[in-house]
Amino acid sequence: MKEMTIKDLTEILKEKNVKPSLQRLKILEFLFKANNHPTVDEIYSALIKDIPTLSKTTVYNTLNVLIESELVKVVNIENTESRYDAIPEEHGHFKCRQCGKIYDFHFDMNLIDSQVPPGFIVSEKDVFFKGICRECLNNNI
Amino acid sequence: MKEMTIKDLTEILKEKNVKPSLQRLKILEFLFKANNHPTVDEIYSALIKDIPTLSKTTVYNTLNVLIESELVKVVNIENTESRYDAIPEEHGHFKCRQCGKIYDFHFDMNLIDSQVPPGFIVSEKDVFFKGICRECLNNNI
DNA sequence: TACTATTTTGTAATGATTATAAGTTTATTA
DNA sequence: TAATAAACTTATAATCATTACAAAATAGTA
Structure with a gap:
């Protein structure tokens, strides 16, 4: 910012x-x-x-x-x-199950517009992933 | 289910x-x-x-x-x-800002796979919208 | 300046979740 | 089968983020 x-x-x-x-x-x-x-x-x-x-x-x-x-x-x-x-540029969140760190990553929310149920007005969209981050994957080798 | x-x-x-x-x-x-x-x-x-x-x-x-x-x-x-x-069939969540009700709606998570950052393993995906639901929109007319 | 409305602050209350330890059930072994 | 250990459940107390509340401070207005 x-x-x-x-x-x-x-x-x-x-x-x-x-x-x-x-x-x-x-x-x-x-x-x-x-x-x-x-x-x-x-x-x-x-x-x-x-x-x-x-x-x-x-x-x-x-x-x-x-x-x-x-x-x-x-x-x-x-x-x-x-x-x-x-309120920032659009982004999704990723939380690593192992180290607990939260990452932001670029995410184009327009991609999910087609799936909004009809008749609803959406004013906020959140996308949130969990998994294992690159760093933890490398450390585990 | x-x-x-x-x-x-x-x-x-x-x-x-x-x-x-x-x-x-x-x-x-x-x-x-x-x-x-x-x-x-x-x-x-x-x-x-x-x-x-x-x-x-x-x-x-x-x-x-x-x-x-x-x-x-x-x-x-x-x-x-x-x-x-x-753990259910894939779905997103919608929360109405007015009545507070939470809706499930069908959501194809595969659509967002392309935006997962490289090198990360994702084991859970959540999609969450906020806005005004159809019912509240109709009542407000 | 005096008065009113808004904002800030400290303290106490609320309520979801976890820690702990004791009680109960289930599994194991002789 | 009886004795013992392990796993699970339970009740109570503790923790901690958040909100309620009322008093103090600040800003706005006439």
Whole structure:
């Protein structure tokens, strides 16, 4: 994801009628920069340095605001905790059963449009694979 | 899913080296019959009538055994609780943003094989859509 | 400035899942 | 068959992500 200035981020939030508070700007900025589906804890730990008063409740609240504005989406890869993506270029997720790592990979969602059931409106598409990653396969030889 | 006799289920478990206890047979039978991704609570509530001593811990334990044997898979549609499917004919999931209902629909997973990243082995594929279902669309007119 | 609405924060509550240890059943061996 | 070990089930307690709630802080407005 390309660089985003605070001005850019402010504009993005205003377009969605979300007040651009410091916390919201920083959380959204972090998600645009991140490329690894951070958890709430990871977001919190990264930003507490910038915003020493930050509360974990605020991270949760803000994420929910951003999700409602369709700027962020939840990725429930593990069932133990949710992860969050700033709405990005289309991609699928792959989780390695052995090392547990989560990979992004390019995925053309248009390919699956023909299989959407008729009469339904789809606003979000997720594709999620599990298996063994290349690295683990090589290590097992 | 077609009818399964206790004998069938016993055989299925034995093939996976899982001892066919009453609890395991009943839980697996319930999952084969169910077509709605039941939660742990739903499984427990349904089976407590047959097995009055059943414990919720056993449901969790058994599900984990069945998952390791690849007879059952988890579906993390909501992030509040997990749902469970007996490995079924291929299908995708659709969750309506308005009424919350979860639909199954036919989906040919072979269509997405070409997009699997090279060098990775995929053993499970999930496709998950969100949007507005036909029924809600009709009601909103 | 005074007042109101919005946002943030800390603490407590909720609820799904797991850990643990004891009880029960099944399998094994002599 | 009796004794013993292994596997399975159960009840209770602990864990941990998430939400509820109410108070404190901030921003907006007249």
